[in-house]
Amino acid sequence: MSVTAVIPAYNEEETIGEVVSKVKAHKLVNNVIVISDGSEDNTAAIARDTGAEVIELESNLGKGAAIQTGIDIAKGDIILFLDADLLRLTLEHIDQLLLPVINQEAEMTVGVFTAGRFTTDLAQKITPFLSGQRAVKSKLLDDIASLEMTQFGVEIALTQYAKENNIKIKEVELQDLTHVMKEEKLGVFKGLRARLKMYWEIIKNLPRNKIK
């Protein structure tokens, strides 16, 4: 089975290189696509230099649009979704996401941070269905309504679609994995503002895609 990694990235120059290198080094991953979502920093150049195929969106359209762009161009049997701001990603984490789908144990995996940083572990324990770390059989996404407008509601939409279509989901625990929090990227004030905006984008997607 061939695997394409899809990595949405908005201003992630600090972490994109490490994430792309790790994914490129995984023997089961055939293609790595980074969707630079209107980044104003060196995200696209670093991703390209590290060996990813890079699609640059002209402006910042939101995570849902970046993911949809990746889905539209990804070839192969399985799509591996990873965030660009991961810290301490290992080849084992990628195995954990991919193998249950390759071995037909599940049709979609959702990776949940554990035994890493208290704050990011806690957030994912409370809302595992928001995780951006997933693997899914690509053909199962053929009929999904466009994710383009979902922004940070994209994971809610994916999870809800899986539930409605009896797609078998397996949660896998990704030890020690964490990401750079918004407050760390942007500072406390702008970070909190971005967090509130994210919650609003998630809430906006709830009525249409209510979690059962």
Ligand SMILES: O=c1ccn([C@@H]2O[C@H](COP(=O)(O)OP(=O)(O)O)[C@@H](O)[C@H]2O)c(=O)[nH]1
């Ligand atoms: O407008 C956006 C916002 C975020 N992202 C990407 O989506 C992923 C998750 O976003 P973020 O890091 O802000 O959220 P967190 O992981 O902190 O919840 C990251 O790879 C971001 O670069 C994106 O492509 N477009």
Ligand SMILES: O=C(O)[C@@H](COP(=O)(O)O)O[C@H]1O[C@H](CO)[C@@H](O)[C@H](O)[C@H]1O
């Ligand atoms: O863990 C969370 O509560 C949020 C926000 O993380 P941070 O504010 O950056 O620590 O991140 C998750 O939810 C987002 C929206 O669904 C996803 O896009 C991220 O992939 C996921 O990590």
